[in-house]
Amino acid sequence: MPPKMPIVVLISGGGTNLQAIIDATAKGELPVTIEAVISDKVDAYGLERAQKAGLRTFTLPYSGFENREAYGRALQQLIDEQNPQLVVLAGFMRILSAPFVEHYLGKMINIHPSLLPRHKGLNTHQRAIEAGDSEAGCTVHFVVPEIDAGPIISQARVPVYDDDSTDELAARVLEREHQIFTQAIGWFATARLQLNDGHALLDGKNIAI
Numbered sequence: 001m002p003p004k005m006p007i008v009v010l011i012s013g014g015g016t017n018l019q020a021i022i023d024a025t026a027k028g029e030l031p032v033t034i035e036a037v038i039s040d041k042v043d044a045y046g047l048e049r050a051q052k053a054g055l056r057t058f059t060l061p062y063s064g065f066e067n068r069e070a071y072g073r074a075l076q077q078l079i080d081e082q083n084p085q086l087v088v089l090a091g092f093m094r095i096l097s098a099p100f101v102e103h104y105l106g107k108m109i110n111i112h113p114s115l116l117p118r119h120k121g122l123n124t125h126q127r128a129i130e131a132g133d134s135e136a137g138c139t140v141h142f143v144v145p146e147i148d149a150g151p152i153i154s155q156a157r158v159p160v161y162d163d164d165s166t167d168e169l170a171a172r173v174l175e176r177e178h179q180i181f182t183q184a185i186g187w188f189a190t191a192r193l194q195l196n197d198g199h200a201l202l203d204g205k206n207i208a209i
Ligand code: GRF
Pocket: 011, 012, 013, 014, 015, 016, 017, 018, 046, 090, 091, 092, 111, 112, 113, 174, 177
């Protein structure tokens, strides 16, 4: 097992992706140490998951900050105090300021519940169903200032069935999120994955999606 990479995980909600990271780490499948879990929502269930796993947690609610930039500065300070080499956005539902994103360029990844570039933004499952898509899925990507537009690291596809509810589709996608997100974190932690000149590289080769 290579040396463990320190990471910080940002959440806003239920934290099933966080749980997948915790579980993979506990099983020895992911060479990372989760230095802290940070939530912008004080009632995020993911905070309980983190505490159960003995992880340090912080909450940084957006209210009280003047604007996105001010919030970004405070968040950056909190993250940098943990000295992570990777910042993992695991369902963190805030738009981040450009200076914040630039600060972590190539060191911050996100999971998005659609097959990007299709369905950027919110309500992806409902939009996939309404559009009559036969396939949906999820995407792991490096974070750049433009929302949901960063270089793609990996995707997983699932079928959309005629009678799918958004909850059913979301559950099917979420299962795959857990797999490809932990896989991508593992690639980064073992220095197989990097952002180079706007391209995601795996083992030195452009990831073609
Ligand atoms: C996931 O679908 C993620 O892709 C999206 O928010 C959801 C978070 O789920 N951005 P969880 O908090 O990891 O359970």
